[in-house]
Amino acid sequence: MIPELGHxxxxxxxxxxxxxxxxxxxxxxxxxxxxMSVARTAAQGQFFFVALAFACLTWSFLQSxxxxxxxxxxxxxxxxxxxxxxAVWGAHEGSLLLWILIxxxxxxxxxRYSHRLPEDFTSRVIAVLGLLSVGFxxxxxxxxxxxxxLDIVPQDGADLNPLLQxxxxxxxxxxxxxxxxxxxxxxxFAIAAMLSGNLDQEWAxxxxxxxxxxxxxxxxxxxxxxxxxxxxxxxxxxxxxxPVENASFMPWLMGTALIHSLAVTExxxxxxxxxxxxxISAFSxxxxxxxxxxxxxxxxxxxxxxxxxxxxxxxxxxxxxxxxALILYAIRAPELDSAAxxxxxxxxxxxxxxxxxxxxAAAVVFYGxxxxxxxxxxxxxxxxxxxxxxxxxxxxxxxxxxxLLGVGMHSAWRMxxxxxxxxxxxxxxxxxxxxxILIPGLLYGRFGVMVSIGTAAxxxxxxxxxxxxxxxxxxxxxxxxxxRSMLGMxxxxxxxxxxxxxxxxxxxxxxxxxxxxxxxGSVEVAGYSFELRELRNVEGANYQAIEGRVEIRRDxxxxxxxxxxxxxxxxxxxxxxxxxxxxxxxxxxxxxxxxQLGNDTWSVRVQYKPMIRFIWLGAFIMALGxxxxxxxxxxxxxx
Amino acid sequence: MxxxxxxxxxxxxxxxxxxxxLTMDPSRIPSPLLENPAPVFSLPSLQDPAVEVGSANYxxxxxxxxxxxxxxxGCRQEHGFLLELAREGDIPIFGLNWRxxxxxxxxxxxxxxxxxxxxxxxxxxxxGIDWGAYGAPETFxxxxxxxxxxxxxxxxxxxxxxxxxxxxxxxxxxxx
Numbered sequence: 001m002i003p004e005l006g007h008x009x010x011x012x013x014x015x016x017x018x019x020x021x022x023x024x025x026x027x028x029x030x031x032x033x034x035x036m037s038v039a040r041t042a043a044q045g046q047f048f049f050v051a052l053a054f055a056c057l058t059w060s061f062l063q064s065x066x067x068x069x070x071x072x073x074x075x076x077x078x079x080x081x082x083x084x085x086x087a088v089w090g091a092h093e094g095s096l097l098l099w100i101l102i103x104x105x106x107x108x109x110x111x112r113y114s115h116r117l118p119e120d121f122t123s124r125v126i127a128v129l130g131l132l133s134v135g136f137x138x139x140x141x142x143x144x145x146x147x148x149x150l151d152i153v154p155q156d157g158a159d160l161n162p163l164l165q166x167x168x169x170x171x172x173x174x175x176x177x178x179x180x181x182x183x184x185x186x187x188x189f190a191i192a193a194m195l196s197g198n199l200d201q202e203w204a205x206x207x208x209x210x211x212x213x214x215x216x217x218x219x220x221x222x223x224x225x226x227x228x229x230x231x232x233x234x235x236x237x238x239x240x241x242x243p244v245e246n247a248s249f250m251p252w253l254m255g256t257a258l259i260h261s262l263a264v265t266e267x268x269x270x271x272x273x274x275x276x277x278x279x280i281s282a283f284s285x286x287x288x289x290x291x292x293x294x295x296x297x298x299x300x301x302x303x304x305x306x307x308x309x310x311x312x313x314x315x316x317x318x319x320x321x322x323x324x325a326l327i328l329y330a331i332r333a334p335e336l337d338s339a340a341x342x343x344x345x346x347x348x349x350x351x352x353x354x355x356x357x358x359x360x361a362a363a364v365v366f367y368g369x370x371x372x373x374x375x376x377x378x379x380x381x382x383x384x385x386x387x388x389x390x391x392x393x394x395x396x397x398x399x400x401x402x403x404l405l406g407v408g409m410h411s412a413w414r415m416x417x418x419x420x421x422x423x424x425x426x427x428x429x430x431x432x433x434x435x436x437i438l439i440p441g442l443l444y445g446r447f448g449v450m451v452s453i454g455t456a457a458x459x460x461x462x463x464x465x466x467x468x469x470x471x472x473x474x475x476x477x478x479x480x481x482x483x484r485s486m487l488g489m490x491x492x493x494x495x496x497x498x499x500x501x502x503x504x505x506x507x508x509x510x511x512x513x514x515x516x517x518x519x520x521g522s523v524e525v526a527g528y529s530f531e532l533r534e535l536r537n538v539e540g541a542n543y544q545a546i547e548g549r550v551e552i553r554r555d556x557x558x559x560x561x562x563x564x565x566x567x568x569x570x571x572x573x574x575x576x577x578x579x580x581x582x583x584x585x586x587x588x589x590x591x592x593x594x595x596q597l598g599n600d601t602w603s604v605r606v607q608y609k610p611m612i613r614f615i616w617l618g619a620f621i622m623a624l625g626x627x628x629x630x631x632x633x634x635x636x637x638x639x
Numbered sequence: 640m641x642x643x644x645x646x647x648x649x650x651x652x653x654x655x656x657x658x659x660x661l662t663m664d665p666s667r668i669p670s671p672l673l674e675n676p677a678p679v680f681s682l683p684s685l686q687d688p689a690v691e692v693g694s695a696n697y698x699x700x701x702x703x704x705x706x707x708x709x710x711x712x713g714c715r716q717e718h719g720f721l722l723e724l725a726r727e728g729d730i731p732i733f734g735l736n737w738r739x740x741x742x743x744x745x746x747x748x749x750x751x752x753x754x755x756x757x758x759x760x761x762x763x764x765x766x767g768i769d770w771g772a773y774g775a776p777e778t779f780x781x782x783x784x785x786x787x788x789x790x791x792x793x794x795x796x797x798x799x800x801x802x803x804x805x806x807x808x809x810x811x812x813x814x815x
Contacts, residue, residue, distance in 0.1 A: 072715075073712045073715070073716075151719065152719070152750075152751055152752075154715065154750065154751070155746075155750060158710075158712040158715060273643070277646060280646075281646075284650075291657075315654065315657055315658065318654075319654055322650055323647065323650065323651070326646050326647040326650060327647060329643060329646065329647075330643040330644045330646075330647055333643040334643055370656075373656065373660050374656055376660065377656050377659045377660050571710065572710045573708075573710040573738070574710075
C-alpha cells in the first residue's frame, strides 16, 4: 500500500510540475497575474508530493519491504538503520528521486525569497525549474520507478553495496546533489532573463547568491566525497580522476568561473553573453555528469545502472534542455553589447583570465573523461587516461590561475595604477618566495623546484588574501569596515591557498610502502614504527572482519594505536578494506591490510601523508567564504 | 549571430558521439571461447556433494550454461526468466553455482524455484575461471558438439533472448 501511495504521489507531482512549467510561462507572456500566481503554489504542491514519495520509499526501506524490487536489491534485514535510510539514495532509482526532491526544494526556496523580483521574472524562473522537474519525473516514472513490486518476494534482500555502508557516503551524495542541482537555479535565471529579453545587469545580481550557495554545497560535497574515497577505498589516494568524480568536478570548475563572471556582469555590465553561456554550461555539465554516470556509457566503479534505455532517455532530455537553451542563447546573445571599457591592468582583465583558465581546466577534465569514449566510437581501440595525465594537464591552467589570483584580488575595476599595486604586493611576494624555499627545506629536509613553486604559490595566495581583512581589522576609528562580500572572497581565496599547500606537500612528501608484516613484526615509515600487536576476529551487524591492532611508535614512545580491518560482508561476500588512520593536523599515518600471506602474516600498505587534512580543510574554508559572501547586506536590501 | 551558434554546434557534435557510444556495449569483452570447444569439467552437485555433475550432463544437445550465485543481484533479476525458459522446455539450462555457499544456494532454489537440469557447486571458482567468467550472471550457449556459440554478460531477459539467442539456435538447428 505504502509503495503504491509513493508511486501515486510521484504521478501527482508530475501533473503539478506540468502546471508549474507551462501556466506561468503563458502568464508571463500575456502579463496575466492569475496564471503567474500558479507558479509558487504549484511548486509547493510538487515539493509536497515528491517529499511524500520520498518518505514512502524511506518507509519501505525501514520496514524492509522486500516486495519492492528496489528495496530487495539494496537492503537487507541486518542492515543498520542509518544505512537503511541512506540506501534510499544508494542506487539509481532512489538517487534520481533525491535529485527531484532537492530540485523542488530549491524551487520552493526561490519562490520564497524572490518577492523583491518582478513577478514575471520569478514566474519564468519557477516555470523553467518546473519543466526540468517534468523531465526528471518522466524519466523516473518510465525507466527508473523505485516503487516497482516483485512477483516473488525474497525472504531477505541482496544488501546495500558495502562500499556505501559508511557515514561519509551516507551524507555525501545529498550535499553533492544540493550543489549539482543548485546550478539549475542559475540556469533557470539565465533562461528566464533570455525569455523576457530584459538582459540588463539586474538578473546577474539576483542570480549571484543562488549560484554561490549551490557552489558552496558542491564544494563541500566534493570534499566529503574525496575524504570518503581516501579512507574507504583503502588506497590512501584522495582523488582518482574517476569519471564520476570528474562529473562533479566539471560543473564545479564552470560554477567557479560563473561566480567570477557574474561579479563582472553585475558590477560593470560586461561579459554579459559569456556569463549566460557559463550559466548554461555549468548546469549542462551537471546534467551531462548524470548522463555519463547513469547511462553506463563510461564504465566506472561508481556506475549504478547500465541500461541503454535509460541512457537514451537522459540523452534525449539532455538534448532538449541544452539545445533549447543554446538556440535561445544564439538568438539573444547578439543583442547584447557593452559599451563600458577597461584597461589592461584592471580587475576585469584578471577575472577574464580567471574565466579562461577555469574553462581550460574544465576542458582538460572533459577531454580526459570523454576521450576513451571517442576512441571507442571511432573504432580506434580502447584507451584509458589515467591520473598522471590529469595531474600534469591540470597544472597548465591551475598554476597560472593561482599566481594571478593574488594580483587580481587587489586590482581595482576599470584600471589599476601599477605602482600602488606593486607596493601593496611586495610583502606577500617576498614572504611567498622565502616560504617556498624554506618550508620544504626546513620541515621536510628536501628541496625541489616543483615543491618550492607550489609552496610559494600557496603562501602567496594566503598572505595576499589576508591583506584586506587585516587592514579592516586594524582600521582607524570611523573608517568603513570590509564588506561581507569582500570578506567572503578573501576567506575563499585563503582556502584556495590552504588547499594548494596541502596538495603540494602531500604529493611531494608522501612516503608509501607495501610490505609483508608478521604478527609482532614492525614496519618503519618516515621515522614512525608500526607494530602489528594482535590479529582478531570481530563481528559487525552484517559483516565479519579480521582486525589488526597496530601500535605506532616514534623514537620508542607510543603515540597511537589504530585498528585496520579487512571486512567481509555476509550477504554480498565482498571484501572491504577499512584503513587504520592516525590523524593529526599536520600528518596522517595510514595502514591498510592487503591480503593474508600466511598464518599471522599480511601484506600491508603503510603511508605517511603530510598535510593531507589541509586539502579538505581548504575546501571547507572555500565554502565558508562563499557562505560569508551570501550573507552580504545588499542581497537582502530591496532591489 | 553566427559566432553565438558555435556552442550549439559543438554540443550537437557531442550528441552524435554519445548516440554512437550508447549503441555500443561498454561491458562487451569478446570471449576467447567463442567458436571454440567449451571447457570440460566435473564438479560436486549442489544438491548432493557425493554426486558429480558437469559437462557430461548436457553433452549431445544444445544447452545453456548459466553462471550464478546468491550474492549476485543480477541473478535474482534474471531468475524469473530462466524459470520461464525451463518451463518452455526448448533448451536445457545447466547451472554453475559460482563462489557461493551451499545452504544459501539451496535456500535460493527452494524459494525462487529451480530452472536447472543440474547445478554444479564451484566453491573456489576454478571452473568459472576456465569459462572466463569475471562476474555473474553470465550465460553461455553451447551447441550439440560442445562449441561455445554465444556469451551473454548481465541478466538475461525475453528481449535479449529473442534478439541474440533465438536466431543462433534456429541457424544451428537448420544446419543439423
